[in-house]
Amino acid sequence: MADTAALDAAPIAASLPENRDDKALQRKIFVGLAVLLIVAPTVLYPVYLMKVLCFALFALAFNLLLGYGGLLSFGHAAYFGMASYLSAYSAKVLGLTPELAILTGTATAALLGLVFGALAIRRQGIYFSMITLALAQMAFFFALQAKFTGGEDGIQAVPRGALFGAFRLDDDRAMYALVAVVFFLGMLAIYRIIHSPFGQVLKAIRDNESRAISLGYRVNQYKLAVFVLSATLAGLAGSTKAIVFQLASLTDVHWSMSGEVVLMTLVGGMGTVFGPIVGALVIVSMETYLAQFGAWVTVIQGCVFVLCVLLFREGVVGLIARTLHKPL
C-alpha cells in the first residue's frame, strides 16, 4: 500500500494566520449576522429561514469536525436524524416542553457521537469515512425498524408547545426567534471552540498528526472530543428542526442527508468560520427553488459536488477570504 502520508500534498483546509485585526473583522461579521437575523424575517418567509438556520447549524457542526479536525465523517445524518427523532418523541409522546425536548435530542446525539466516534477514530483517513458511513447506516436501519420512530411514517404532528411552558411557539415568528437564538449561540460556541487552545491543537493534528503526537498531545482524545462536540451540535440542529417542522422522518437519518451536509460545507468553504452558513443557504435555496424539477435535484447536487471538487475546492467564503487575505 502506498505511503499515504506522502500523498497528502494539499491539506483539506489551510487556515490563513490570524491577527488582532482579523478577529475584529470576524466580530464585525458576527454583529452583522445578528442584525441580519433580526431583520430577515421581515423580508423573507420565516419557515424558509428556519430551515436555512437549522441546516446552517448542522453544516457548522460538521465543519468543526472536517475543517478543523480534518476528519471527514460521512455519517453525520445519524446524529442529526436520531436527535430529531428523540426530540420529536419527547415533545409528542412524553409531552416535554420544547426546550427539554431539544435538550433530550441533543443529549442523544452527544451519546451516539461518543460511541460512534470512539469506534471511528480507531482508523484514519478513508477508513474513518467508511466507518462513520456504515455506523450511520446502522442507525438508519434502527430508525426503520424501531417502534418509537414510526418507521416509514416517521413521527408526525409534533406539537411545538410552549417554551418553558410559558411562551407558545405555534406562531412562526415566535418559533423563528427561538431558532435564531439557538443558531446564534451554536455558532458562537463553535467560534469559541475553534479559537480556544483546544482548537489550536486540533488544527495542529489536522495539519500533521504525527508531529502532534510527537509533541505529546493525546491525539485520539482530541479527535474524540471534537467528534462528540460536532455530533452534539449536529444533534442540536436536528432537534430544533424536528420542533420547527413538527416532523421527524427517515429522510433525516438517510445517507443522502450525510452527503448533503458535506455538500453544504464544500460549497461554502471547508475550514472557514462562516462558509457553512453560506453553503447551507445556497443548497437549501437550490432545493426549494428546484423542487419542481423533482428527481433532477439529485443530479444537480451531484454536478455541484463534481464541479466543486474539481474547480472550486475552497468554496465561496474560502475564495472571498483568499481575495481579501483575511481568514473568515
Add this chain to the structure above:
Amino acid sequence: MMTIFGVPTQALFGQLLLGLINGSFYAILSLGLAIIFGLLNIINFAHGALYMMGAFVAWMLLTYLGLGYWLALGLAPLAVGVFGVILERVLIARLYKLDHLYGLLLTFGLALIIQGLFRNEYGVSGLPYAIPAELSGGQRLPFMFLPNYRAWVVVASLTVCLATWLVIEKTKLGAYLRAATENPTLVQAFGVNVPLFLTLTYGFGVALAGFAGVLAAPIYSVNPNMGADIIIVVFAVVVIGGMGSIIGSVITGFALGLVEGLTKVFYPEASSTVIFVIMVVVLLVKPAGLFGRTA
C-alpha cells in the same frame, strides 16, 4: 421434514444460499474497491452506481437490441469499463495530487448523478430481467432445492475472483501492478506507463462491478437504487477485511454473506445490521481489519 436447531433444513440452506449469493456480490465489489484503492488511493463511491449500471446495460441490451444474457455478460462489463476509463481520464485523474478525501467526494457526486439519471429515466419500481433459458430450473438435492441460476452466480463470481487473484499474483502484468501500488514513482522510473496503469486499473475495477450487476439482474429486479443499498454494506465489508489482501477481501465478502444469511434464519430483525455489528466488533478487537496491515 428435517430440522436443524428447530429450523427446517430447506429454509436454512435456502437462506445460506441466498447469503452466498449476496456474498458473491460483496466479494466482487470489495475486490474492485480494493484494487482501485491500492493503486489510485481513491475510494470509489461510484462503485455501487456502476454495479447498478451493469445491470441496466444488460437490461437495455435485451430490451432495445434483443441481445441476451450471455452477450450481456461480456458487453455490459465492457461498457461499464469504458465508461470508467472515461471517468478516470476526464475527472478522477485531476485529483491524484490532492488529499484522497476529494476522491471520495468526487465519486460520491458521480454516484448521485448516475443514480439520479437512471431514476429519472426508469423510475424506482424496478424492471424484471428473466433468467436465461439455459439456467432456468434447478436441482433437487437431498436437503434442499438448488436453482441452477443461483449456483451459476456463485460459481461465476468465484471464478472471476480467482482469475483476478491469479492475474495479480502470478503474471508479469500483476507484478507491475503490485509494484506500482507499493511505489508508483520508482515503477515509472523503470519505464512503466503508470498513468495508463491507473486508468486501466480503474476501468477493470468498475468492469468487475458491472459484471456483478449483470449477475444480479435476474435475481433482484433491475433498480436504480440497487447500487446505493449495497455499496455501504460493501464499505463495511472492506473495513472488516482490510484492503491489503485480494484473497482476504474475497473471503471476507463470501463469509459475511453467509453470516447475513444465517442471521436471516435465526434472528431476521438483525439481518440488515449484522454486518455493521461485526464491523464494530472487528474495530474493537483488530482495528486494522482481519486481513489488513497496520499503516
